[in-house]
Amino acid sequence: MSLETIDKEYVLNTYARNYVNFKKGVNATLYSDEGKDYIDFTSGIGVVSCGHGNERIANAICNQVKNITHISNLYAIEPQAMLAQKIAQLSGYDVAMFFANSGAEANEGAIKIARKYGKTKFDNKKYKVITLEHSFHGRTITTVKATGQGDMHSENFTPYPDGFSYNTSINDVYNSIDDETVAVMIELVQGEGGVQPLPKEEVQKLAKHLKENNILLIIDEVQTGAFRTGEFLASNLYDIKPDIITMAKGVGSGVPIGVVMTTHKDILTPGDHGSTFGGNYLSTASALEACTILDELKNNGSLDETMIYFEEKLKSFYEAHKDLFTDMVGLGLMRGLRVKDNDTLMNIIKQSFNCGVLVLKAGKNTLRFLPPLTITKVETDEGFKRLEKAVENI
Numbered sequence: 001m002s003l004e005t006i007d008k009e010y011v012l013n014t015y016a017r018n019y020v021n022f023k024k025g026v027n028a029t030l031y032s033d034e035g036k037d038y039i040d041f042t043s044g045i046g047v048v049s050c051g052h053g054n055e056r057i058a059n060a061i062c063n064q065v066k067n068i069t070h071i072s073n074l075y076a077i078e079p080q081a082m083l084a085q086k087i088a089q090l091s092g093y094d095v096a097m098f099f100a101n102s103g104a105e106a107n108e109g110a111i112k113i114a115r116k117y118g119k120t121k122f123d124n125k126k127y128k129v130i131t132l133e134h135s136f137h138g139r140t141i142t143t144v145k146a147t148g149q150g151d152m153h154s155e156n157f158t159p160y161p162d163g164f165s166y167n168t169s170i171n172d173v174y175n176s177i178d179d180e181t182v183a184v185m186i187e188l189v190q191g192e193g194g195v196q197p198l199p200k201e202e203v204q205k206l207a208k209h210l211k212e213n214n215i216l217l218i219i220d221e222v223q224t225g226a227f228r229t230g231e232f233l234a235s236n237l238y239d240i241k242p243d244i245i246t247m248a249k250g251v252g253s254g255v256p257i258g259v260v261m262t263t264h265k266d267i268l269t270p271g272d273h274g275s276t277f278g279g280n281y282l283s284t285a286s287a288l289e290a291c292t293i294l295d296e297l298k299n300n301g302s303l304d305e306t307m308i309y310f311e312e313k314l315k316s317f318y319e320a321h322k323d324l325f326t327d328m329v330g331l332g333l334m335r336g337l338r339v340k341d342n343d344t345l346m347n348i349i350k351q352s353f354n355c356g357v358l359v360l361k362a363g364k365n366t367l368r369f370l371p372p373l374t375i376t377k378v379e380t381d382e383g384f385k386r387l388e389k390a391v392e393n394i
């Protein structure tokens with residue numbers, strides 16, 4: 001039986017999939033079983049931050065799992081403690097953290113911390129969380145409700161938890177705050193919603209207002225974290241001091257891991273939260289190596305160089321095709337081109353795949369680029385050459 005037949009028979013039909021069978025990956029290049037190669041401008045939706053088949057990540061994982069893979073959180077876990085220390089140092093914040101297995105789970109943790117903070121410090125009064133329109137916070141019942149996209153709140157899954165509302169812009173958030181508001185949760189660059197960075201001054205003004213009013217600022221850095229925007233956290237770039245930050249996608253360079261960190265280290269106490277798998281030897285060994293590699297690339301200047309090069313290439317591509325694209329958006333290696341309409345966007349993604357370059361969609365009209373942070377100039381050049389070919393016939 002073919003891969004397609006088995007997949008369709010035994011895997012639930014939740015994704016519109018391409019039936020290509022990737023057998024090998026080298027940095028930002030993937031090879032199919034038919035011997036065709038693809039430049040990967042997606043890194044598995046911002047996950048494989050250090051590239052496919054990364055030797056150092058592979059060694060870190062192998063060395064760990066030949067010894068211990070998992071023992072549970074009933075015992076201290078050395079790579080978990082080391083990773084927590086590394087992340088705290090890289091963030092520049094005075095934080096402690098909890099490890100989960102995904103972005104949605106990290107956000108669940110953030111919401112639990114915020115709710116307990118609201119209940120215990122404010123006489124059971126504060127529990128509401130405000131988010132923004134076009135945000136994305138996950139697919140669990142709670143995080144999908146926190147997600148500011150009405151069409152994701154399907155009636156098929158009701159009832160959703162109370163206490164979530166969303167606003168069209170930061171400037172509207174002020175009017176929605178009431179005595180029961182415990183937190184505002186935002187992405188600094190809305191990823192799934194369309195690679196839309198929020199204006200820095202507006203974010204800083206909001207952060208100040210929230211601090212003055214004892215309302216927590218939660219930054220969802222599931223997509224922007226782990227150097228995706230050029231700094232370890234987009235919060236560093238925005239020069240704000242959030243109360244709670246979540247990370248996931250790029251942290252483990254391919255291994256599932258979620259992180260929720262907070263400056264309010266005393267809120268959670270034993271029994272409040274937990275995870276069987278979260279922060280085990282496997283995921284934290286991989287993430288510790290990934291953070292070490294990316295920190296080195298940042299410090300020796302090559303991460304910035306990669307980002308500048310990719311941006312230049314994207315800009316030339318954008319300017320050569322103003323008939324298709326209306327805007328260039330994003331930060332660092334989280335980039336997007338607004339496409340004039342959805343049909344054209346879907347067509348570009350299809351043609352790109354046929355021409356051997358993988359790209360993503362975001363929101364309704366954005367062509368999204370999330371390459372590995374290790375992508376070489378040669379791979380970048382080749383990817384854009386293939387994109388040129390892909391749009392030739394559109």
Ligand SMILES: *Cc1c(COP(=O)(O)O)cnc(C)c1O
Pocket residue numbers: 101102103104105107136137138139187191192220221222223248249
């Ligand atoms: C991907 C994403 C999530 C959800 O992460 P999962 O690992 O799929 O649960 C949450 N927030 C943001 C900003 C994301 O980009």
